Amino acid sequence: MKTYNVNEKGYYGEFGGAYIPEMLYPNVEELRQNYLKIMAEPEFQKEFNQLLKDYVGRPSPLYFAKRLSEKYNTKIYLKREDLNHTGAHKINNTIGQILMAKRLGKHRIIAETGAGQHGVATATVCALMGLECIVYMGEIDIARQAPNVARMKMLGAKVIPALSGSRTLKDATNEAIRDWINNPVDTHYIIGSVVGPHPYPDMVARFQSIVSEEIQWQLKKHEGKTKPDYVIACVGGGSNAAGAYYYFLDYDEVKLIAVEAAGLGIDSGESAATSVLGKEGIIHGSKTLLMQTNDGQIIEPYSISAGLDYPGVGPMHAHLYTSGRAEFISITDSEAMKAGLELCQLEGIIPAIESAHALAIFEQKTFKPDDIVVVSLSGRGDKDLETYINHFSL
Amino acid sequence: MKTYNVNEKGYYGEFGGAYIPEMLYPNVEELRQNYLKIMAEPEFQKEFNQLLKDYVGRPSPLYFAKRLSEKYNTKIYLKREDLNHTGAHKINNTIGQILMAKRLGKHRIIAETGAGQHGVATATVCALMGLECIVYMGEIDIARQAPNVARMKMLGAKVIPALSGSRTLKDATNEAIRDWINNPVDTHYIIGSVVGPHPYPDMVARFQSIVSEEIQWQLKKHEGKTKPDYVIACVGGGSNAAGAYYYFLDYDEVKLIAVEAAGLGIDSGESAATSVLGKEGIIHGSKTLLMQTNDGQIIEPYSISAGLDYPGVGPMHAHLYTSGRAEFISITDSEAMKAGLELCQLEGIIPAIESAHALAIFEQKTFKPDDIVVVSLSGRGDKDLETYINHFSL
Amino acid sequence: MNRINQKLQQDKKLLSIYFTAGYPNLNDTVTIIQNLEKSGVDMIEIGLPFSDPLADGPTIQASSAQALKNGMTTNLLFEQLKDIRKTVKIPLLIMGYFNPILQYGVEAFCKRCNEIGIDGLIIPDLPVDVYNEEYKMTFEKYGLINVFLITPQTSEERIRYIDSISNGFIYMVSSASVTGSQTGFGKEQTDYFKRIADMTLNNPQIVGFGISNNKTFTQATQHTKGAIIGSAFIKHLSKNCVDTIDGFVKSIEK
Amino acid sequence: MNRINQKLQQDKKLLSIYFTAGYPNLNDTVTIIQNLEKSGVDMIEIGLPFSDPLADGPTIQASSAQALKNGMTTNLLFEQLKDIRKTVKIPLLIMGYFNPILQYGVEAFCKRCNEIGIDGLIIPDLPVDVYNEEYKMTFEKYGLINVFLITPQTSEERIRYIDSISNGFIYMVSSASVTGSQTGFGKEQTDYFKRIADMTLNNPQIVGFGISNNKTFTQATQHTKGAIIGSAFIKHLSKNCVDTIDGFVKSIEK
Numbered sequence A, B: 001m002k003t004y005n006v007n008e009k010g011y012y013g014e015f016g017g018a019y020i021p022e023m024l025y026p027n028v029e030e031l032r033q034n035y036l037k038i039m040a041e042p043e044f045q046k047e048f049n050q051l052l053k054d055y056v057g058r059p060s061p062l063y064f065a066k067r068l069s070e071k072y073n074t075k076i077y078l079k080r081e082d083l084n085h086t087g088a089h090k091i092n093n094t095i096g097q098i099l100m101a102k103r104l105g106k107h108r109i110i111a112e113t114g115a116g117q118h119g120v121a122t123a124t125v126c127a128l129m130g131l132e133c134i135v136y137m138g139e140i141d142i143a144r145q146a147p148n149v150a151r152m153k154m155l156g157a158k159v160i161p162a163l164s165g166s167r168t169l170k171d172a173t174n175e176a177i178r179d180w181i182n183n184p185v186d187t188h189y190i191i192g193s194v195v196g197p198h199p200y201p202d203m204v205a206r207f208q209s210i211v212s213e214e215i216q217w218q219l220k221k222h223e224g225k226t227k228p229d230y231v232i233a234c235v236g237g238g239s240n241a242a243g244a245y246y247y248f249l250d251y252d253e254v255k256l257i258a259v260e261a262a263g264l265g266i267d268s269g270e271s272a273a274t275s276v277l278g279k280e281g282i283i284h285g286s287k288t289l290l291m292q293t294n295d296g297q298i299i300e301p302y303s304i305s306a307g308l309d310y311p312g313v314g315p316m317h318a319h320l321y322t323s324g325r326a327e328f329i330s331i332t333d334s335e336a337m338k339a340g341l342e343l344c345q346l347e348g349i350i351p352a353i354e355s356a357h358a359l360a361i362f363e364q365k366t367f368k369p370d371d372i373v374v375v376s377l378s379g380r381g382d383k384d385l386e387t388y389i390n391h392f393s394l
Numbered sequence C, D: 001m002n003r004i005n006q007k008l009q010q011d012k013k014l015l016s017i018y019f020t021a022g023y024p025n026l027n028d029t030v031t032i033i034q035n036l037e038k039s040g041v042d043m044i045e046i047g048l049p050f051s052d053p054l055a056d057g058p059t060i061q062a063s064s065a066q067a068l069k070n071g072m073t074t075n076l077l078f079e080q081l082k083d084i085r086k087t088v089k090i091p092l093l094i095m096g097y098f099n100p101i102l103q104y105g106v107e108a109f110c111k112r113c114n115e116i117g118i119d120g121l122i123i124p125d126l127p128v129d130v131y132n133e134e135y136k137m138t139f140e141k142y143g144l145i146n147v148f149l150i151t152p153q154t155s156e157e158r159i160r161y162i163d164s165i166s167n168g169f170i171y172m173v174s175s176a177s178v179t180g181s182q183t184g185f186g187k188e189q190t191d192y193f194k195r196i197a198d199m200t201l202n203n204p205q206i207v208g209f210g211i212s213n214n215k216t217f218t219q220a221t222q223h224t225k226g227a228i229i230g231s232a233f234i235k236h237l238s239k240n241c242v243d244t245i246d247g248f249v250k251s252i253e254k
């Protein structure tokens, strides 16, 4: 049987693996050997689920968006990860990883962040557990996601600007990896998406799989069936998509759509549409699709959305793309912004610009009136207010 | 039997009533005659509860705050209204009122707002229902709660600055009432707290009562009993407190603590501690306690928290105060800010500065180790980041 | 017989003027009243300023704020008015929000009005029923007429009820709006004036809100007993000194 | 026999120098190599610059970024090196991240290295197992020695495994850290050097990371076969011209 999940060697098809310097080997290997075992412990399960419920506020609703559905003449459900504590799906993963880190005896936590949501989610769980927290964030992202920087500071995290390269997510990730190399014993690196060396993509996908787990029983209540016709999610690294797809991966009747950031346009040279523009390569320890020159130098991506402004994609998604299991669609900055504003004004929900990319699909693609379309509303737009206000001169 | 609820005439003890100009009589009377009937309709109940669940994300968790409990050596539960859609308890009421307004055939909505949370919550439900929305907000509050102003704009609401008086919540309320006088036929005024003429205080309290309804069964799961020893809430107008107290009002064994804003200190002349500094009088259509000169002029209040910066208090709370049913405690700006930061760093939750006032109680009052203390975490602090960051020079 | 009732019996359209006590200057109160009477005004509403006048538009709001800033208080107003009846004969009403009166004490307030020679009160936020149940006796004891408002939205039934407990005139709000927000009357308003006139109530009606010049005064009084000018007069005072009151009044009645 | 193996047989402590190709100027590569050999350096690691050098500290990062900006590419580097063996005899290694090599094609890359006379490769993010399973044969076909890293955290078991598949030297990272982040060696490091020495591995060890002067060079080589200087040399180049290389090298070996 075909599977779109990881194999024992850490590969999705030909993508994945752990292309890491030896300095990281002990940490990554320790994690690889222990993550499944730890995740299976009843005590771990209990603590994880309790925190998801009482602290994060799960289950997040599966909300039937009536006015949006009317407008696009199909049945649109929004999976409301924006309602999670800290405002995005990212916290599902950081809760899991902080419990993992504690069981591995780590007491110093590092993370990279783009939109700042993963940084805030990491700072949050560190505060909750009383652990030291250092977050690397590109200088450009520090400027465009100021509210999240303020939140991290409030939560007691140290935010260190990444000053190299495009000064965005990719460079913050480089810095985090350097920190981990420099601090190999007491530090756990909480990666924020389904990227990085094995076992990160799989571990993060498992922590995010709660999203599709819930969609199944919630849809059952709403529609009497557990499987939607479509699941749509934006893809930066791919964690919200991985979570939303997870339990549907092996059911071909559930069509998966991955939405990437086209920035100023696929052919503009200012884009982050990895699947279209990328080729197989190695980034951040993983073999995957990435935007690169013929020479193998990584191209600095661009998107108005800090969370999608990444030149790679998780290996699961690289495989979903090349295998054709998921359809990949690119959405420009201005299409996303328009879709974001539309959701505000039709449904009273301000989406993160990342999530707005997923919503923009409805202007691109026509669905049937009785199609059940689940959109991963991966986060709320509070962090993006300034960008929205300026974009629309409100 | 003693009761702390409203009587048929709209009074809580000697407080309440509807001291309104004749211009408002038809609207208020229409509401008075219909609100209970409408709220009792199964169709209304269904729609209200469905939206609370799928749109707002209720139930909001009752979260056992482990590290905070350890620090103060008692059992502290946080009622997580901060996780609601739009970030505060305010949305419970606006969902209810928008459904009410629709049934009354209104298609223009006005609201006042202080912290902006009620304005955002109103703009949100108006977008959801496709109704016109005008929000009045004091000029000072527009400046200190900028993120919420941006959110209202995104949601398509028109924000009109109140330029008179202290240019805060009281004055925004005056302006909203003037608007209603000028638009008596098609407009519904969504008041944001348990203030204003009867039936508003009772109607808003009923919409907010979901909070204590949930506390009962959630506490049952956590502690095996439905009643806490203490319920603590901040009081601006008093709606989050009313919601958190509601089902406990008639049970004296549940001690109620209302926390007011002392601003720079009770005796500083810059304060909003209505119960201590107020006398019986009329404000915004209701007989209640309010801060006023000997001559009956309303005193301009002060608090660092825009949501507590109000010279009156709802009539229910005036009665809880004079009857001794609730204990009233005042917390200064700096005590509240400290408690807010403490919650960030112990529990990873950034509270609204309003809610931080309630949390500051633990430095003032000692609880027994096995006391079950429920604190209404009425909202999240995203709107307050700038104030926090400046206050602590982070 | 109360001066208001006497005045209402006169066979003419009545011009009533509202001003805010303590505005433009703290001690203008008596001069304004005297000048208004001299100019031929029929009735005066002395505004007791309030910090939060929620039924008033920007003009009266601003005058109230200024009056309070100038130092106006309830006691001071009574002090200024204490000898008013030595010089002024026309009906005088105090118009104010309920809270300052409540703080003074309703009975004490009524008593003081009576001593001074105030004839009536207009308290926009004192509801009819509360008045009826709690304060009617006190008002009557001190010979004060309480004036109620009606608006285009007030039901016929309620108008009849208000008429039944009124004993002076009914303050007919020209259109549902705060003071000062109209610029002229249209068909809707004149229909309304006529509709009420056709109800042949016991109490005559005097129109308020939106009267600013001869034209609106004439329109407003076509079917009613009189009209009240507020914001327009305050605006005049804000730009001209109290000596010009005569000119303002003449421009209305011309 | 590979030049690296020959060199390792010499009875001396080896000084190896890393530099980034294309830095400070695009065409400095050959001059730097020649000057290094003339100054008595034993071995050279030619850095193939990469946009995202995640195991490197700020100095090497900056030099890589500058080199790419100057126009360095894999092809150009090979072009610059094509006649290098006409003048240079000491062992030459290319040190680079895996992605540019992968894009070039691993086999093509190895072939070209072989043609030019490159002796070995250091690819920090090519894992031991992947090398072993996928690329070992190719490397051997083209006579290239692949150099693996070990760190203070590498387990004894893993060191023995790495030793078993190495056929040149082991690159011993002085302390777990990115390049350029040490300022001197303490007891911890020297204990670690000694611990590894006591394991009597088949492959000699050469220390890298944190060697910047005569003192650290001497410490590093007390228990090992040699040491590699990278960041300190790049820093030197950033402030001095390529003619001063001799002085730099002499200051290390003095």
Ligand SMILES: Cc1ncc(COP(=O)(O)O)c(C=O)c1O
Residues within 6 Å of the ligand: A088, A089, A090, A114, A115, A116, A117, A118, A192, A193, A194, A234, A235, A236, A237, A238, A239, A240, A241, A306, A307, A308, A352, A354, A355, A378, A379, A380
């Ligand atoms: C709200 C939101 N959605 C999506 C993303 C993209 O991440 P991923 O592709 O891992 O879901 C981010 C990243 O910060 C985010 O904040």
Ligand SMILES: Cc1ncc(COP(=O)(O)O)c(C=O)c1O
Residues within 6 Å of the ligand: B088, B089, B114, B115, B116, B117, B118, B192, B193, B194, B234, B235, B236, B237, B238, B239, B240, B241, B306, B307, B308, B352, B354, B355, B378, B379, B380
């Ligand atoms: C988070 C929050 N808590 C409390 C309040 C105070 O209102 P109330 O006293 O009606 O709960 C506000 C008002 O804006 C608020 O935003």
